[in-house]
Amino acid sequence: xxxxxxxxxxxxxxxxxxxxxxxxxxxxxxxxxxxxxxxxxxxxxxxxxxxxxxxxxxxxxxxxxxxxxxxxxxxxxxxxxxxxxxxxxxxxxxxxxxxxxxxxxxxxxxxxxxxxxxxxxxxxxxxxxxxxxxxxxxxxxxxxxxxxxxxxxxxxxxxxxxxxxxxxxxxxxxxxxxxxxxxxxxxxxxxxxxxxxxxxxxxxxxxxxxxxxxxxxxxxxxxxxxxxxxxxxxxxxxxxxxxxxxxxxxxxxxxxxxxxxxxxxxxxxxxxxxxxxxxxxxxxxxxxxxxxxxxxxxxxxx
Amino acid sequence: xxxxxxxxxxxxxxxxxxxxxxxxxxxxxxxxxxxxxxxxxxxxxxxxxxxxxxxxxxxxxxxxxxxxxxxxxxxxxxxxxxxxxxxxxxxxxxxxxxxxxxxxxxxxxxxxxxxxxxxxxxxxxxxxxxxxxxxxxxxxxxxxxxxxxxxxxxxxxxxxxxxxxxxxxxxxxxxxxxxxxxxxxxxxxxxxxxxxxxxxxxxxxxxxxxxxxxxxxxxxxxxxxxxxxxxxxxxxxxxxxxxxxxxxxxxxxxxxxxxxxxxxxxxxxxxxxxxxxxxxxxxxxxxxxxxxxxxxxxxxxxxxxxxxxxxxxxxxxxxxxxxxxxxxxxxxxxxxxxxxxxxxxxxxxxxxxxxxxxxxxxxxxxxxxxxxxxxxxxxxxxxxxxxxxxxxxxxxxxxxxxxxxxxxxxxxxxxxxxxxxxxxxxxxxxxxxxxxxxxxxxxxxxxxxxxxxxxxxxxxxxxxxxxxxxxxxxxxxxxxxxxxxxxxxxxxxxxxxxxxxxxxxxxxxxxxxxxxxxxxxxxxxxxxxxxxxxxxxxxxxxxxxx
Numbered sequence: 001x002x003x004x005x006x007x008x009x010x011x012x013x014x015x016x017x018x019x020x021x022x023x024x025x026x027x028x029x030x031x032x033x034x035x036x037x038x039x040x041x042x043x044x045x046x047x048x049x050x051x052x053x054x055x056x057x058x059x060x061x062x063x064x065x066x067x068x069x070x071x072x073x074x075x076x077x078x079x080x081x082x083x084x085x086x087x088x089x090x091x092x093x094x095x096x097x098x099x100x101x102x103x104x105x106x107x108x109x110x111x112x113x114x115x116x117x118x119x120x121x122x123x124x125x126x127x128x129x130x131x132x133x134x135x136x137x138x139x140x141x142x143x144x145x146x147x148x149x150x151x152x153x154x155x156x157x158x159x160x161x162x163x164x165x166x167x168x169x170x171x172x173x174x175x176x177x178x179x180x181x182x183x184x185x186x187x188x189x190x191x192x193x194x195x196x197x198x199x200x201x202x203x204x205x206x207x208x209x210x211x212x213x214x215x216x217x218x219x220x221x222x223x224x225x226x227x228x229x230x231x232x233x234x235x236x237x238x239x240x241x242x243x244x245x246x247x248x249x250x251x252x253x254x255x256x257x258x259x260x261x262x263x264x265x266x267x268x269x270x271x272x273x274x275x276x277x278x279x280x281x282x283x284x285x286x287x288x289x290x291x292x293x294x295x296x297x298x299x300x301x302x
Numbered sequence: 303x304x305x306x307x308x309x310x311x312x313x314x315x316x317x318x319x320x321x322x323x324x325x326x327x328x329x330x331x332x333x334x335x336x337x338x339x340x341x342x343x344x345x346x347x348x349x350x351x352x353x354x355x356x357x358x359x360x361x362x363x364x365x366x367x368x369x370x371x372x373x374x375x376x377x378x379x380x381x382x383x384x385x386x387x388x389x390x391x392x393x394x395x396x397x398x399x400x401x402x403x404x405x406x407x408x409x410x411x412x413x414x415x416x417x418x419x420x421x422x423x424x425x426x427x428x429x430x431x432x433x434x435x436x437x438x439x440x441x442x443x444x445x446x447x448x449x450x451x452x453x454x455x456x457x458x459x460x461x462x463x464x465x466x467x468x469x470x471x472x473x474x475x476x477x478x479x480x481x482x483x484x485x486x487x488x489x490x491x492x493x494x495x496x497x498x499x500x501x502x503x504x505x506x507x508x509x510x511x512x513x514x515x516x517x518x519x520x521x522x523x524x525x526x527x528x529x530x531x532x533x534x535x536x537x538x539x540x541x542x543x544x545x546x547x548x549x550x551x552x553x554x555x556x557x558x559x560x561x562x563x564x565x566x567x568x569x570x571x572x573x574x575x576x577x578x579x580x581x582x583x584x585x586x587x588x589x590x591x592x593x594x595x596x597x598x599x600x601x602x603x604x605x606x607x608x609x610x611x612x613x614x615x616x617x618x619x620x621x622x623x624x625x626x627x628x629x630x631x632x633x634x635x636x637x638x639x640x641x642x643x644x645x646x647x648x649x650x651x652x653x654x655x656x657x658x659x660x661x662x663x664x665x666x667x668x669x670x671x672x673x674x675x676x677x678x679x680x681x682x683x684x685x686x687x688x689x690x691x692x693x694x695x696x697x698x699x700x701x702x703x704x705x706x707x708x709x710x711x712x713x714x715x716x717x718x719x720x721x722x723x724x725x726x727x728x729x730x731x732x733x734x735x736x737x738x739x740x741x742x743x744x745x746x747x748x749x750x751x752x753x754x755x756x757x758x759x760x761x762x763x764x765x766x767x768x769x770x771x772x773x774x775x776x777x778x779x780x781x782x783x784x785x786x787x788x789x790x791x792x793x794x795x796x797x798x799x800x801x802x803x804x805x806x807x808x809x810x811x812x813x814x815x816x817x818x819x820x821x822x823x824x825x826x827x828x829x830x831x832x833x834x835x836x837x838x839x840x841x842x843x844x845x846x847x848x
Contacts, residue, residue: 032675033670034669034670034672035670035676036666037676051653054650056655057654057659058656059656059658059659060750060845061748062743063701080430088703088705089705090702092747092748094748115624150649163705166708166711172707181647181649183648187582187583189584189644190585190645195644209639210329211332213349218625218627219634219635244624244625256647279678281679282728283675283738287675
């Protein structure tokens with residue numbers, strides 16, 4: 001006989017039954033468990049690491065004013081990133097926050113700091129125009145403005161936008177992971193220490209640091225990790241917020257800041273060649289990517 | 303980014319070291335090596351360091367960094383006796399003029415290439431595509447001083463570079479490749495900027511094109527530089543960067559009299575910085591003497607001034623030194639990023655996940671528990687996908703981008719359901735059943751908030767499956783709800799429901815309309831649910847607006 005019935009099990013009739021033997025040669029039917037997307041699992045792993053390191057998570061809107069996306073981060077108004085070729089501008093505008101004049105003065109002449117500022121003009125309308133955020137640093141600075149007293153340790157994983165033509169290695173939108181540490185007496189060495197620890201926990205044992213450039217940090221650093229088969233791979237950017245960024249808001253202690261293009265980690269981990277695969281999901285890719293990923297392993301490969 | 307071509311032969315001669323040593327250390331001064339070739343290397347430098355956009359500039363920096371020659375490079379300027387006037391009519395057009403005379407130069411092919419590369423990179427980084435600064439370099443011996451920078455009628459004609467016939471400035475804007483490329487910078491002005499000599503011969507129509515008359519060749523020995531623009535600081539920085547590069551290439555720099563000012567001076571500026579502040583920033587223990595030594599390697603001249611202060615002379619070509627910390631970064635580079643002992647920040651804090659992300663995690667656990675696969679669609683989409691194919695009217699608060707890159711990416715998504723159905727379309731050759739969910743950001747006007755959506759495609763997918771999932775979702779997310787007949791045209795009439803919580807519609811479920819299935823090329827029924835996660839108790843209010 002085949003399947004046992006409830007009656008046969010209850011009554012003891014099973015004792016007298018000839019139960020048919022099934023063959024192990026017949027392979028099992030393939031069932032696919034419902035799953036969190038492999039990319040999301042990597043994002044969750046990063047969130048987990050940062051939460052374990054004592055960072056709190058922040059969240060905010062996709063649309064931001066140019067003021068918070070650029071001006072508050074000391075990006076000059078004539079910076080190429082602020083041209084319509086590079087950034088998705090929106091027709092919507094918002095009014096500027098109280099205290100915007102201090103940011104304006106910082107751009108014009110460096111306010112009350114040792115900075116010369118950018119000089120030139122500073123146009124209020126330009127700051128009011130909204131954009132799709134080009135980095136989540138626009139959220140970090142707003143968090144800092146709301147919490148100017150130490151210590152602050154926050155991070156954010158969110159979608160950011162660049163006006164790029166889409167191909168295998170460029171997307172107009174992708175995730176960015178970024179965060180800040182603001183405290184008394186934190187230094188450049190602490191920034192490097194944090195980066196080493198974080199990349200180590202992500203499975204990248206060899207980390208090196210090169211000088212970098214970002215308009216809102218000084219000093220700036222470009223961390224690189226060693227990946228078998230690829231060599232040194234650039235893994236984002238970091239630095240200490242310029243005084244021009246924090247001074248307008250009464251933030252008097254150093255702010256260590258770092259950002260990471262997480263899609264690059266995901267590509268290495270998942271062995272993908274085309275960034276679009278993360279977002280235009282092939283169901284078979286989700287079905288066939290195992291849930292468990294041995295910690296500390298990256299796939300690399302050319 | 304500015305990618306500069308460095309020819310080894312010229313670079314090695316200027317640095318006084320071999321290419322292996324130079325290439326090994328180059329990235330640690332702040333650059334990315336793009337391509338290593340037989341006779342040259344292409345290197346990308348940061349936009350903050352336009353002084354590194356020439357072989358001469360790189361060589362100067364590397365001599366310091368390698369310890370071959372430290373401290374402030376010395377540049378001598380003598381008066382040329384030449385004057386250059388600026389027409390007051392330019393005040394509202396392109397007011398600032400920088401200039402210099404360079405004598406005794408002998409440019410071989412590589413030096414000319416370096417100079418042209420420098421000019422182009424400066425146009426990009428300092429000049430913002432020539433609008434802020436434009437640079438012209440001329441063979442001085444072809445023209446007669448004094449020179450005049452004037453606002454001229456648009457009908458004035460001259461022979462532009464690379465042409466043999468005279469053209470009016472208007473014609474140049476319409477016909478010359480450079481004219482067409484940069485016409486927008488001047489088109490709106492009643493008169494155009496022009497540089498002429500004592501005999502009224504045209505040197506340049508800035509920021510568009512030089513005249514053919516003063517073309518620089520390998521035979522040119524004496525040069526006249528003009529930089530014009532709208533920002534005085536940037537105009538002068540461009541002069542300093544070009545003059546110091548040409549001085550390093552063997553030229554003698556002479557100043558020009560512009561309204562009584564002798565330009566350029568190539569004089570350094572001074573900053574008094576604190577070694578303690580620098581040490582606190584970097585986490586290094588630097589004395590004034592130690593800091594001075596490091597800065598010498600970066601071609602500053604620095605000397606202790608008391609027990610904390612250091613007097614720093616900043617070379618005239620450094621456009622990026624705006625603040626004391628810019629100098630401290632150079633100290634860190636000289637110290638060597640590889641030499642810092644990395645250390646964890648001592649800051650103790652307790653981490654907290656964001657409530658919005660906790661809700662999203664709950665949705666993911668629910669979705670996978672129900673046997674659904676998560677997908678992560680793009681947030682940029684089109685009205686066609688979001689509304690047209692769904693048979694839905696365009697929502698009035700749809701957020702459009704001003705200059706979309708393609709027809710597929712014109713708006714930010716206001717819901718997830720159309721994107722899930724589109725994902726089914728991408729997967730229509732994959733095995734059934736297909737059950738997908740997504741959770742993520744959507745917008746309504748400028749407000750960002752989260753939604754979650756579920757779709758199930760298989761031959762038996764129906765209203766009751768959708769209803770069951772909607773009910774499970776609301777129960778598991780603790781949303782007390784009622785359902786009402788829905789009017790959503792994306793669903794089949796009589797097989798659709800609206801989820802209502804606290805008197806407000808927060809979601810929809812049902813069986814997708816066959817016309818929608820046709821639009822997305824699907825051949826099986828689809829049961830679908832979408833819900834607004836702001837209805838979840840505890841979803842934080844007042845978030846997600848700029």
